[in-house]
Every structure is written in C-alpha cells, then in structure tokens.
Amino acid sequence: MELKRTLAVPARIVPLAFLAAITTGTLLLMLPIAHVSGVVDPIAAAFTAVSATCVTGLIVVDTPTYWTTFGQVVIMLLIQVGGFGIMTLATLLTLLVSGRLPLASSLVAQAETHTLALGDVATVLRRVLISVAAAEGFIAVLLTIRFRTVYDEHLSTALWHGIFHAISAFNNAGFALYSDNMVGFVSDPWIILPICTAIIAGGIGFPVFFELRTRWRHPSSWTAHTRLTVVGYTTLLIVGVLTFVAFEWNNPGTLGPLGLDGKIIGSVAGGVFPRTAGFNSIDYGQIRPETLVINLVLMFVGGGSAGTAGGVKVTTFFLLAFVILAEMRGEEQVRIGSRAIAPRAQRQALSVALLGAGVVGTATIALVMVTSQPLERVVFETVSAFGTVGLSMNLTPELSTPARLVVMAVMFCGRVGTITVASALAFSSSRRMYHLPEEHPIVG
Template sequence: MVSWTLGMRRRRRRDGFARMLHKLTPTWRAPARIVLTAFFVGIMIGTGLLMLPAATAPGYQTTFVDALFTATSALCVVGLAAVDTAVHWSFLGQVIILCLVQVGGLGIMMLAAVFGLLVSRRVGLRLQITAQTESHGLGLGDFRSLALNVARLSLFFEAVTAVLLTARFWLGYDYTFPQALWFGVFHAVAAFNQAGFALFSDSMMGFAADPWICLPVIVTAIAGALGFPVLVELRRRLRTPRRWNLHTKITVITSGLLLVVGFLLITALEWNNPNTLGPLSPGGKLLAGFFHGTMPRSAGFNSVDVGQMNEATLLGTMVLMFIGGGSVSTAGGIKVTTFALLLFVLVAEARGDSKVNVMGRTIPATTQRQAISVALISLGVVVVGTMVLLTITDFGLPVVMFEVVSAFGVVGLSTGVTPDLPPAGHVLITALMFAGRLGPVTLAAALALRERSLRYELPEERPIVG
C-alpha cells in the first residue's frame, strides 16, 4: 500500500491521491508496474535475508538459487520447498519465511482489493469492501480502512487457528509450550495465507488422522481461499444469502461444489491405495480425503504422500489446483469465479440464450472475455512451462506437470521432486510462482481497466466453429 502514496505531499494528501488515481485508472500500466516492482523488491530482500549465515541451520549450505526459490515461494505464498523447511533453516530462517508469508499474503490481498476498487470505480462493479465505496469517490481513507480491514480479518483467523493448534500440539503431543506455540502460530499463518510451508519434514503426514490439527487447518484454509470481499459480505449478511452480491454467491457455491468434488475424487480414487489412504481407519480416510480435497485450492499442505497417489488423482488434483481459490484472496489459480463464468457461458450457449444470465443478473460480454483470457493464458503458461521443464529434467510428464501447475497455481503441493530439480528447474519454478501469483490478478485488472468502446462498426462475419 505504501507505494501508492510515494511522491505525494502530506498537506494535500487527499487531493493528490485523487489526482493520482485519476491518472492511474485510464491505464493499467502504472499499478501493474508498481505491484510487480514491489513484489520483485520484496523477493530480493527476502533472498538477501535468507542468505544470512544465521538463517541456515548448522551443517547446511544455502545457495543463491535456494534462497531465491524459498523467498519467492514464501512471499508468493506458494509453499514449494527446494530444501527441507524443517531442518535446513535455523529458527531465524523460519521466522524470516513466516514474515515473508505474512507480508506476501497481506500484500496480495490488499493489492487485489485495490485493483477491485479501481475496476469498480471504472466499470461500476458492485464490490462493497469499504463502506464508502458506493456513496462517493475514493479517498486515501478508503484505502487505509481497506488495509486495516484486510489485516484485521487475517489476524482474526490466524489467531483463532493458532490458539487451537497450539493447544493441540501442547496437550496432544510431546512438545513444550514454546515449541507448541511456535508450531501453532507458524502453521496458522501458513494455512490462512495458503502458504503450504510446514515445520515438519513430511508436512502434515504425522497428523493425517488427527481432526484437532487437520480441521482447524482445513477451516482456516477454506476461509482464506474465499477471499476478502466474500468474507466481508458474509460477515455483513451471513443470514440473508439472497442479498449477497453476485460475486459472493458464485464464489461460495462454486467453492462448495469444488470441495465436494475434490473430496469425492480423492476418497474414491485413493481409498484402497496402500501408500496413501489405505492404512487409515474409515474415519481417517474421510478426514485425509477431505484434507486433500481442500488443499489444492490452494493451501498446499499434505497429510498423505502426494507422490504415491495414483495418476488419475494427480490429474484431478491438477485441475483443482489450476482452478484455485476465490478472487482477492491469498489463493492462486485462475480463481473460482473465472471458472464459474466459463461454465455459465457454456450453459447459456447450451440453452441458446443470447446473453449470459446468472441468478437474475446479466454478465457483461467483456467480463466473459476477461475470464476466457485469464483461463487461456494460464493454460498456455502451464503447457509451455511443462514442456520446458520436461526438456531440462529427467522426470516424467505427470510429475513435471504437477510441479508446474502447483507453482503457477501457487499451491505448494508436490510429488516430492522439488529438491531434486536442477538449478535451471528451480529458476523456472521461481518464475512460474511469480507469474502465477501476480499474473491472473494483474491481468484481469489490466483487462478490466483497459476496456474501451470502439468508435467504428464493422460488418459481422462468422467463421465456422467445430
């Protein structure tokens, strides 16, 4: 948020900000450039901090690429780890990672919220994330209240989850209170920010059948993946779903359906797999199935070994990771609304409707096209990224594509090959994490902000489709 006020004089803050917004809104370039620069600088700082000798545990060596990879993974709240987070880093290193996760998570939510405000101001999006948005123009106060609201909401979920996890780690396992507290705080922050970093070498596999650990992680991860505007709307109008705005309705319903699909998929396909759900009790299977139905969108913890899942499960998980979570959240992917819009276009076409109508509202053609553009470009990046990574490693297509989708979808799940990738592979994954974190968000805002009417009309002509 700070970067938005750079160069402004204090005494005419409000005027200057309004003028700056006026200058910014006609073009998407300025905000996009600021955001990309801010994240890039953040990653460089994180890399520098992780290169400090004190950040690495005794007996381990941190290369520049390791530090760059880890800083990007943390700031972009991905969770892929080139080195074992549990043992490679010192306590200081782990604190740095946690700070990067918190800063990155808050940063991306605020950024997306600001984009949302800019777009809503320009095209009349009904996005009620500050009380003032609809009644008058935007001022710095709106942005400050937005930032405060985002931070408050994050801290609320993180605090509740941290208390629950700490209690369980302390009372249910052999950890001292300081250990339990550190584990509780770390995993709560990681879970709400969808950054699948864990302080256990096997992620959550030691707790696959423990609902006191898994359920708080699942709930906070689901909440975080709904996104800020949805959480605000839910808090305001939880009991009157009919009055929710369209974005909230679509996000809640689609997220719910994806959770059910993910749960059924994992549970059905892995039920008898002796290396994943097989050894668990029926209750444990259901819990771990639910855990792994939730984590692709896009918290990225694992409670069973993803590398041992069968390939149908991996493919299904890739689809879920590609779709990702809600807009203006720490989740990644093309976002559930984008995916839902594609389905709505399909349904409208199948019904032969000339417009795309959803729950009493018409989706403008430009919004449909934005969804298509985001989905197509993302698909293109995943395919090209997979082809490139295939040519520079010896791993097979499923493993490589899973890694690419997980990085681009900022999920953090892996079949386990991340540490074994060559440096060029780590650099590619780093680039994919950066692109996946900022690409869809910036792209969608840029597209919405660039809308313009053409001053001329051309004759229509239809190529044959299909």
C-alpha cells in the same frame, strides 16, 4: 485519461513489489545465521524466497532442518507479506474497478464506474487487517494448545509452531516445520481441521467474506461474484473430497493403512489442500492417476478472487461455465440468477484462463526439455507451481538448477501474473466511436 492512468499504476506496481520482497528475502536467507550449517546455497535461498512470497510451498530443502529459527522467521514474514499484501492490493483493485467502496453495499468488481472515494480505503484496510489478525490468532491458539497438550512440545516450541502454521495455512502457503509436512497428523482432527478452516477462510476472498458477514441470511441479495464464489468453491470442495474418498480409500500408499477416522480426516484434507494450500497429509507420490487428474483441475482453478489462493480463480472457471451454458441454450445474455454478466467480464475470464493455460503449457515444455522426469510428474509440478499450491510428487528437490529457475518463474507468474493481468484488463477500458462490420468465422 489522467484518472485512467492513475488507476493503472497499481497493476504495474504489483510485479515490482513482489520482486522487491523476493530480493530482500533472498538476501536475508543467504545470511549465515539463516542456515543451520552457516552456508546457504543461493539457488535454495532464492527458490525459498520466491515460494514463500508467492505463498506456494514448494521447497528444495527441508524447512525445519535446513533453516535456523531466524531463517524460518524470514520465511514466515515473506508468507505474511505475500499473502496479506496481495490480498490488500487485490481488494483495493476490486474496489477501484467497482467504484463502490462502502462495505455495506458491495465489495465486488462490477466495473460499473471508475470513481474512487479515498475516504473509505482506510476502512477497508483496517477491516482486512483485523480479519487477518483474528483468523490467524484463533487458529494459532488452537494449534498451540494441541501441540503442547497432546504432542508434549515445549510451550515456546508449541507456540512457535502454532503461529507459523496458522499464518502458513491462512495464507494458503503450505510451508510446515515438520519434515513430513502434515503426514504425522493425518488422523488428528484437532490439527488438520483448523488448518483446513484457515485455508478456506483465507482462500475464499475478502470481498465475499465481508459480504457474507452482513448478508449471509439473504442469499437472494448476494452479488453475482459472491454467488459464483460460494457455490463454485463449495462444489469443487465437495468434488475434491468425494473423489479422494473414491480413489484413495483403499490405496495402500495413502489412505489404505488408516482407520475409519483417519480415512475421513485424510479425505477432507485431500479435498482442501489442493485448493492452493500446499500442505500434504499423505504422500502425493503414491496417489492414483485418477486422483492426480482431479488434483490438476483443482489446482489450476484455485480459490476465490482477492484472497490468498492462487489459480485462475473459481469465479473465472464458473463464469466460463455459464458462458458455455448460455451458448448451448442459444441465449444472448449470460445470466447468473437475476443478473446478466457484462461481455467485458466474460472476455476477461476467457483471457485469464487462456493465459494461465499458456503459462502451464510453456513451462511444461521447458521442464521436459531440461529434465528426464516422467511427464505426469512434470505436469503436476508445473500446475502446482502456477496455482501456487505447493503440492509435489517429490520432484522439486530432484530438479536441476535450470529446472528450478523455470519453476520459480512459474510461481511468480502464477501469483503475480493473474492479479496483474486481471487488473490491467479491468483498467484498459476504451471506447471507440465506431463499430466495424461483423463476420462470423467457422468455430468448431
């Protein structure tokens, strides 16, 4: 019992840690040196701090013109803390649940035991830190060279822009130091593709990343978690790109005016950015209704577990798909490859998905009550906030203060709530020494 209480502590610490980071960020952004005019709107500061710490990317003020370099540095640090901090915590929680800390074996949450070898925690943290630094550094170098050589930015400016956007991309934050976000680079593969690569690398999750590093040549030895993540992430990525091509290719408000290269690059970005990244290289206020629906699904699902992505997670979504498939086949066990999935994991996936839908539904009703905006814009904004995506149909800056507070709460729940709920469910294991009589209510 004492061990169980000890393992449950991180789940309670997560919201408090995020609140502390948000409060600190808000106070720093309220300093006169953080704002170009020297006067900062407290709600704008708080909203920006929540969005940055929760690596969302929704903004109520223009980042490059409203905030000074000091303010932008604060935002970047909040992004790094929100992304790296939650990644580290999520990875450790995964290891705590599985009880199998040696990275050579498996870094997935299998809930087989509840033992913890503390000697390996430092190794995990060190590898995560090295991976983050290497990925962000590599992307920063590529972007800096491009900004300097092609866009003729001063070396210091190009370096700053390269570092900021690399950190923002790897942490799936979506903040940009250009007023039009990435719209000005829609046809530039040397800007868009490195950013997409960073988004995927950060969003796939470190347990999967570490396992693939040693087992990528032997898919048959992959754990169920890695299979779900890799296959699911790839499937949704392909679906996102192809549907964006199909629906936006001739749309005069998005890809229509671009050449062939621009349309292809824009379509790749259109499939990657909704995966909780938040960057936009086209005006999402002009997308077709079909694209909007696809993006709602992609944003709600999100990326991989124990990474920088938000949403209910790919593993949750595809695990439920396998549950449905097993039920349709009349099979008692849910199987992925040669492995059966424990009923407990199935219940956890269902709980996370339903709670996520509940948050989105409640927040949508709240926003409809305090705004006069069309329902489709409100729903898009709500799902984007919950999935910590940051895409917007140009609605966020128009929101009233009560509406902004609602969106802030949704961003917080979307980033902190999913990992807290998942870890709380994992640590709430209890065994009853008896079984109650079963009943079968009519379903459907």
